[in-house]
Amino acid sequence: MTRKEQKEERRKAILMTALTLFVRRGYHETKISDIAEAVPMSTGLLFHYFESKEELLLELVKMGAGATSSVEKMGEIPPELFFSGFLKQLFAYAKNEPWVFHMFVLMGQARRAGMPEEARKIALSTGTIDVTAEIIRKGQGTGVFRPGDARLLSVCFWATVQGVMEEMALDPGMEAPDPEWIAAILRKENG
Amino acid sequence: MTRKEQKEERRKAILMTALTLFVRRGYHETKISDIAEAVPMSTGLLFHYFESKEELLLELVKMGAGATSSVEKMGEIPPELFFSGFLKQLFAYAKNEPWVFHMFVLMGQARRAGMPEEARKIALSTGTIDVTAEIIRKGQGTGVFRPGDARLLSVCFWATVQGVMEEMALDPGMEAPDPEWIAAILRKENG
DNA sequence: CATTTTATTGAATTTATATTCAACAGATTT
DNA sequence: AAATCTGTTGAATATAAATTCAATAAAATG
Numbered sequence: 001m002t003r004k005e006q007k008e009e010r011r012k013a014i015l016m017t018a019l020t021l022f023v024r025r026g027y028h029e030t031k032i033s034d035i036a037e038a039v040p041m042s043t044g045l046l047f048h049y050f051e052s053k054e055e056l057l058l059e060l061v062k063m064g065a066g067a068t069s070s071v072e073k074m075g076e077i078p079p080e081l082f083f084s085g086f087l088k089q090l091f092a093y094a095k096n097e098p099w100v101f102h103m104f105v106l107m108g109q110a111r112r113a114g115m116p117e118e119a120r121k122i123a124l125s126t127g128t129i130d131v132t133a134e135i136i137r138k139g140q141g142t143g144v145f146r147p148g149d150a151r152l153l154s155v156c157f158w159a160t161v162q163g164v165m166e167e168m169a170l171d172p173g174m175e176a177p178d179p180e181w182i183a184a185i186l187r188k189e190n191g
Numbered sequence: 192m193t194r195k196e197q198k199e200e201r202r203k204a205i206l207m208t209a210l211t212l213f214v215r216r217g218y219h220e221t222k223i224s225d226i227a228e229a230v231p232m233s234t235g236l237l238f239h240y241f242e243s244k245e246e247l248l249l250e251l252v253k254m255g256a257g258a259t260s261s262v263e264k265m266g267e268i269p270p271e272l273f274f275s276g277f278l279k280q281l282f283a284y285a286k287n288e289p290w291v292f293h294m295f296v297l298m299g300q301a302r303r304a305g306m307p308e309e310a311r312k313i314a315l316s317t318g319t320i321d322v323t324a325e326i327i328r329k330g331q332g333t334g335v336f337r338p339g340d341a342r343l344l345s346v347c348f349w350a351t352v353q354g355v356m357e358e359m360a361l362d363p364g365m366e367a368p369d370p371e372w373i374a375a376i377l378r379k380e381n382g
Numbered sequence: 383c384a385t386t387t388t389a390t391t392g393a394a395t396t397t398a399t400a401t402t403c404a405a406c407a408g409a410t411t412t
Numbered sequence: 413a414a415a416t417c418t419g420t421t422g423a424a425t426a427t428a429a430a431t432t433c434a435a436t437a438a439a440a441t442g
Contacts, residue, residue, distance in 0.1 A: 003388075003440080010389095026305030028219035032430060042391050047431065112357050114217030114305045152368050159354020160347060160376070166303050167346050177343050184375040185351070194410085194418075201419095223400060233421050238401065 011049050013039055015063075016099065018056050023102045023169050027057060027115050054116055061119045064107040065126050067100070072131045079139030083186060084179040087161065091176035094168050105169050108162035129154050136186060146188045156185050202240050204230055206254075207290060209247055214293045214360050218248060218306050245307055252313045255298040258291070263322045270330030274377060275370040278352065282367035285359050296360050299353035320345050327377060337379045347376050 017038045021030040032053050036043045050056040077085070093100040109115065110123035133154040139145035145153070160182050168174050208229045212221040223244050227234045241247040268276070284291040300306065301314035324345040330336035336344070351373050359365050 007388090024304060026219075028217075029305060029307075031428090041389095043430090044392070044432080045390055048389075053430070109305075112361065113215060114220060114300075116220075146372070148369060148372070149366070152366065153372065155358050155365075156351060156355055156368050156372055159358065160351040163350020163354045164347055167350065170303065174346075175340070175343065177347050178339060181337070181339070181344065181347055181376050184378075184380065185372050187375075187380075189375065189380065198418090222398090232419095234400090235402080235422070236420055239419075244400065 007049075010041075014041075014046060014049055014056070015060060019060055019099070019102050019106060022057065022060070023105045023109070023166075026109070027119075054118070057116065057119055058122065060103075060106060061110050061122045064103045064110075065122055067103060068107060068126045068128055072126070072128065079135050079142070080144040080187075082135055083157070083183045087179035087182060090161070090165075091168075091179070094165070094176060101165065102169060105162070105165050108158075108166070129158060132157065139186065144188060145186045153186055157182065160185065198240075201232075205232075205237060205240055205247070206251060210251055210290070210293045210297060213248065213251070214296045214300070214357075217300070218310075245309070248307065248310055249313065251294075251297060252301050252310045255294045255301075256313050256317050258294060259298060259317045259319055263317070263319065270326050270333070271335040271378075273326055274348070274374045278370035278373060281352070281356075282359075282370070285356070285367060292356065293360060296353070296356050299349075299357070320349060323348065330377065335379060336377045344377055348373070351376065 014035065018030070018035045021035055021038065025034075032046060033043045035056075036046045039046075050059070071086075090101070090104065107123050107126070110119045129151065133151040136145055136150040136153050136157075140147060140150060164177060164182070168176065205226065209221070209226045212226055212229065216225075223237060224234045226247075227237045230237075241250070262277075281292070281295065298314050298317070301310045320342065324342040327336055327341040327344050327348075331338060331341060355368060355373070359367065
């Protein structure tokens with residue numbers, strides 16, 4: 001099925017191009033013609049692959065939601081290792097797999113303001129913050145994390161990760177921070 | 192000059208309403224008619240006060256840039272006090288002076304993606320990240336902050352503050368985190 | 383090689399929303 | 413209180429970008 005495969009390839013190309021542009025300039029600032037031009041293809045043709053600009057966005061956000069929930073399942077790892085290991089990997093993706101990296105940024109943007117309501121709903125449905133809060137609670141139990149509202153700590157943690165990744169997406173030359181800096185938000189302060 | 196004052200009042204009301212809506216839903220997702228309705232006034236009348244939607248945004252961003260640069264001048268305070276004190280005050284504004292609070296969120300949004308290019312330029316012109324990096328460098332000199340690229344630490348710090356404030360803007364019921372959690376990004380880990 | 387199916391384009395159309403405008407109302411001034 | 417200036421509205425218009433479409437080229441199929 002060379003034909004169907006071809007079509008899938010093209011769809012993916014569009015999705016990846018759109019993902020990059022959405023992350024860089026934002027959903028509304030990106031024209032459908034910008035995406036088409038960057039793929040490249042004619043503006044009209046893009047509509048043979050996607051119903052609408054919003055459908056294109058939603059497909060991306062749904063992919064992101066799927067990828068995110070698989071990450072959420074690895075709640076078995078000891079909390080103190082989970083965060084720095086996870087961050088190290090995530091920052092490595094910035095160089096090698098921009099796809100994963102950009103997806104994280106997009107999901108974060110979708111959770112906050114500036115995108116169609118529908119995208120926001122999907123992004124929020126993953127419940128990342130709450131899942132992470134649960135892991136933090138465990139770490140508080142074993143005394144490796146500082147006390148305090150676990151959900152609020154989770155919000156702080158993700159805010160940092162999200163913000164740093166947005167900066168990295170905007171300035172590809174930027175180096176990644178030491179995961180330990182970010183993990184310090186959670187860690188109990190002792191020797 | 193009751194008349195001119197009246198006009199100024201109205202302008203301020205529009206600015207504050209727009210600020211709130213921009214921060215909550217994002218610039219592009221906010222219709223000019225949404226702003227007018229919330230003030231309240233007719234859609235057409237809003238154009239007697241502002242040239243265009245973009246002018247309205249730019250005026251806000253310019254105000255923000257002004258307020259921000261005044262904050263930047265207080266670089267005399269010892270670094271280790273600067274950050275937690277600053278954060279405590281900032282989070283307090285969330286309750287008492289939503290204006291200041293929302294302004295910070297808007298400036299952060301403008302620095303990143305999703306707004307007209309012009310707004311981005313103005314927001315970036317404040318150089319907040321670099322000014323903060325300088326303060327961090329001082330703190331590294333006296334040994335209270337962890338070593339490492341000061342600018343990168345500054346980016347991490349602001350990413351957290353920005354992200355947390357965006358969450359607070361979206362969910363007004365949310366309580367503020369302990370400033371110490373965020374300052375931990377910078378602090379040298381010792382007893 | 384004729385026929386059908388799929389890919390592609392660029393121009394025409396639609397749509398959503400920003401922006402303008404003609405008319406009216408209320409306030410201020412002389 | 414007449415004249416003028418300012419505030420106000422809602423409907424009309426303009427605009428930018430999304431979306432459709434008729435026409436054509438290329439590929440697959442029989």
